[in-house]
Amino acid sequence: MKRHRKFPRPSPESERLREVFAEAAYDVTPSAVPLAAIERTGRRRGRRRTAAVAGSVCALLVVPLAVVALRAAVSPESGDERGTSPSGTPMATVRVVTAGERVEVAHGIKIWLTEDGAHWSSAAGSGPLFSSVKDGADKPGVTVQQEGAGDRGYFLSGVYRGKREAARVEIETTAGQIAGTALTLAGGPRWGVWYAMVSAPKSVAPGRPVDVTRRVTVYDSSGGVTASTGAGR
């Protein structure tokens, strides 16, 4: 009943028009279904779908492979060539030691720090050497000492006392400029020991004592000089 109400009976005029149209339609011959065209369109659509799926699968496989390959090609270089920090400053060559921790810094040479100073011992030396930092003035400065190391050249070391914490050490020698290593106690005291190995000058007979150090400069982390042996000679 509800349906009848929803779709009311058509008017007589509509009924008549329907009959006229039906009669006219009897005379119309339907055209042939464009099966070929429909088929073509369908095939085209199918091809497009196949191509899209194949492309997606290929991309899924190829992109990660390409990324991995690119990483492999790029990363070793960036790792090996890094001698400096990203900010451009040379990498710090400062090592922290605990009080009394003996570190073998060169063949047979050991250095250790205590709160009152630095100690050295070497296989050839008669006993540990001690350099106090308690009794002296607070003036910044660097001491230099040198020990022959046979064919390997010379072992250079000394105590530095700076205005700020050390970040790197540069040593100007007769053989050129070299980077040294600084040892300091934990907690950031402004003093420590620096050391480096330098090969003997060719003009000097092996084993003959010769002064190879020209200047030692200790830099802080901002690149400023915190201590140095003074003007070069």
Next chain:
Amino acid sequence: MNGAGVDTGAGTGGTGVAETADDHGRGGSPGRGPGGGRHGAGGRGRLMAGLRRRLVRRRIRIRRTRGRRLRRALVVLLALLANLVGAAVVAYHLTKIPEPHPETAMQSTVFVDDHGDYLGRRGPVDRQEIPLSQVPRYVQEAVIAAENRSFRTDTGISPKAIARAAWATVSGGDRQGGSTITQQYVKNALLSPEQTLSRKAREALISIKLDRTRSKDEILRGYLNTVYFGRGAAGIQSAARNYFGVDAKDLTVSQGAALASVINIPSYYEKAGSDPKVTAKLVDRWEWVLDAMADSGAITSAQRAGARFPAFRFYPPGDTDGQRQYLIDAAASEAADRLGITEDQLARGGYTVRTTFDLTAQDTTAELAADGTDKKTGDKTGEKTGEKTAEEKAAEAKAGGKKRAEVKTSGDVRVHTAVVALVPGDGAVRVLYGGADYASQPFNDARDGAVEAGTALEPFSGMKLLAPLTGLTRTAAPTPLRLASAYATAAAHGVYATPYTVAKITRAGRTLYEAHPRTRTAMTRADAGTVAKLLYGRLDAPLATQTGAAGLRTLWRTAYDEHLTLTVALFAEHPAKGKKAALPAPLPYTAGSRSLSVSEGVWSKIVGTAVGHDPAAEPNPGLPTGQTKPILATR
């Protein structure tokens, strides 16, 4: 073929008949004429057309039923999802948060000297728990920035983090873990490290539950105290010591960020500082962590700009002089006694024992004792000289070629040096030197060695000493520690203070024990004055000194003032050989000067004033005042 016939039979009648006929024809004998071939070609065409029609029909059918099938699939999926959710909810409620497994509960006990300098540790693992309040906030934030940036807001697991980690792995960005800090903590401390799917699922459930039942700070504290940092160190406190030689509370922003960066691959980054490639990679990661900290506001832009990559300790660390274990032995037994636990319990308990020792003075004592042996007793002992014994060579090899104070370089006489320095009226032991190398002689001559007193106790003769010094004058061979405490009593005007080596014991920031001097009157003030009058010798003498000896066998030297008592005892013996026991031997001629140099050197090191020359400082290359440039030696 039969199948095709049946299928095509489902089509129009005519086609079906023709195809069936063709099918039969093709099934005939192979010796057919050309006409039969033509017939066969036509049949193949029809067959193809039939197949095409079948395909078309199937496509139409698929298209018409697509909606119905999709609806069915959706219903199945929803049912599956509902089941999974239900199972997860049930599993969550059934899951219990397990207790930390025993390995992660183990800790080590650390010993430090009276200035807080690290002496060493005892215990099966290098780990010490500390409260979160002792970890600077920026170190906490560095770890969060490195490991799990959504830690403060996530629910214990983070699908986003997993996706990001996967992307970082593929894209080549900085390696990130997919696990949250909570998950890592659960994995490290509560579960086994096996990599199975069921363990991962359990880990996720426990993580969620942990996150809902505990505060973020509690989880972070647990994580920071258990996570492995490389270099054998578990937990932030041990890591700070192993990488930078400081306590966690003293870490700087740079150091904190470096430690946070290490957690990712600790076994690789532990070589930082010595391996340039590793260091460069760690610098990259360190920068990345600092950037994240600056972005999140954990550090200011000024702190970020001022950060410099920190200096690391050596790995493996350098050795020590073989003295530390003597000190730790003495302090460990005393600490265990004070806490009423065994030494084993102490070692596993995670305590920090602050001792009374002065590490610098102890090191000086060891150097002076070794120095005296090599330089001064050398060939002047008057004893027969000869090759070193095999035992001596083996001991030297074991000690890594170190100088040996107790092994004389000539003859088969072993000279022993024992040194005790303590504070009169308090009892704190500053120096306890009882052997050159613990590895070859764990027995502590200073604490436990009975050394013939001879005339060393003569100043007390005729005096009435009270407990605990009662009977000391009748003791033929007191320990150097006991003798020193007697002179310390005299120095403190008759007040005896029990010698002690442990000043304070803490655990996880809580003080469990603090030493207080235990004193009692052991001699009258008048007797103490008599001893002082005798030993000061003259009125303006800076300190009282007494030397005593038992023939040529032992030599004692004690010096004291109101602040320090120092006793040096020297004795010599022929070492035991096979079944033959060790026998006393005469001391070398140089024993007197050696005793004096050790006494004066240690005194000046502790008190800070030289009473004589300091032999250790003789070859001092000078203070850093500029151009000093001595050439020390040439090899």
